[in-house]
Amino acid sequence: xxxxxxxIREICLDDLDALYDIYSDSSITKYMEGLYEDHGEEExxxxxxxxxxxxxxxxxxxxxxxxxxxxxxxxxxSNREYNGEFCxxxxxxxxxxxxxxxxxxEALNAIVMYAKRELEVKKVYSFIKEENLASIRLAxxxxxxxxxxxxxxxxxxxxxxxxx
Numbered sequence: 001x002x003x004x005x006x007x008i009r010e011i012c013l014d015d016l017d018a019l020y021d022i023y024s025d026s027s028i029t030k031y032m033e034g035l036y037e038d039h040g041e042e043e044x045x046x047x048x049x050x051x052x053x054x055x056x057x058x059x060x061x062x063x064x065x066x067x068x069x070x071x072x073x074x075x076x077x078s079n080r081e082y083n084g085e086f087c088x089x090x091x092x093x094x095x096x097x098x099x100x101x102x103x104x105x106e107a108l109n110a111i112v113m114y115a116k117r118e119l120e121v122k123k124v125y126s127f128i129k130e131e132n133l134a135s136i137r138l139a140x141x142x143x144x145x146x147x148x149x150x151x152x153x154x155x156x157x158x159x160x161x162x163x164x
Contacts, residue, residue, distance in 0.1 A: 001114060003106045007065045010054050011074070015063050016042060018071035022095040031132045032093065059119060061091065064107050072098040075107045077115055082125060082150060082159065088115055089125045090162075092138075099134075108142045112162050127157035136160070 001008040016039065022028060023035050036042040053060040061076035075092035090111055094104045115121040126144055128135045136158065144160035151157070 001062075001110050003110045005066060006072075006103065006107055006110075007067060008062045008075070008107060008110060009065065010060070011046060011050065011063050013043060013046060015071055016046065019074070022071070022073060022093070025096045027096060028093060031129045031135065032091075059088075059115070062111075064094070064103065071095075072103055073107075075104070075111055077111060077119075077124070080125065080127070082127075087123065087125050088119070088121050089127060090115070091126070092135075104138050105141055108138065112142060122163065124162045126160045126162075127152065128160060130156070130158050 016035075020035060020039070020042075028034070036045060049060065057079070059077040061074050061078065063071055064073045064075055065071050073092065073094040075090070075094075078089045078091055080087050080089040090108060092104050092108055092111075094107075112124050115124050124144075125147075126135075126139050127150065128139060130149075139160045142162065143164055144162045147159045147161045149156055150159050
């Protein structure tokens with residue numbers, strides 16, 4: 001996909017160094033998992049992800065690249081179980097130098113539109129920790145509404161849904 005300022009594309013192994021730079025800031029992993037400490041393990045995981053996710057489902061977590069080639073984060077769609085049913089979850093991470101510039105809004109709006117139009121998904125979910133106020137504001141700005149809360153791996157998340 002392309003937006004006004006971004007290319008949203010599948011990950012490739014050449015992207016890993018840029019992702020390690022993004023994830024090196026501790027604020028990035030405050031509310032989400034980081035990358036494997038061992039680069040070899042992350043490369044192995046990424047190879048399997050590329051092989052199994054994009055081709056099978058037609059979606060996944062994509063790289064966010066500015067049109068000048070700079071990788072600024074990643075965002076996309078994942079599979080998740082919620083209330084005993086399969087659902088599609090939108091997730092996103094933007095490198096600290098690129099936060100508060102509208103990139104996350106631009107990417108999330110494009111990804112939700114892709115899910116609705118191309119995948120014919122009626123609802124897109126986002127599971128956000130209650131204290132992650134920036135992510136909650138982003139979800140609301142993009143048309144998500146709070147539906148409730150859920151536990152996953154003994155952690156509580158606020159559940160937001162985009163149904164429009």
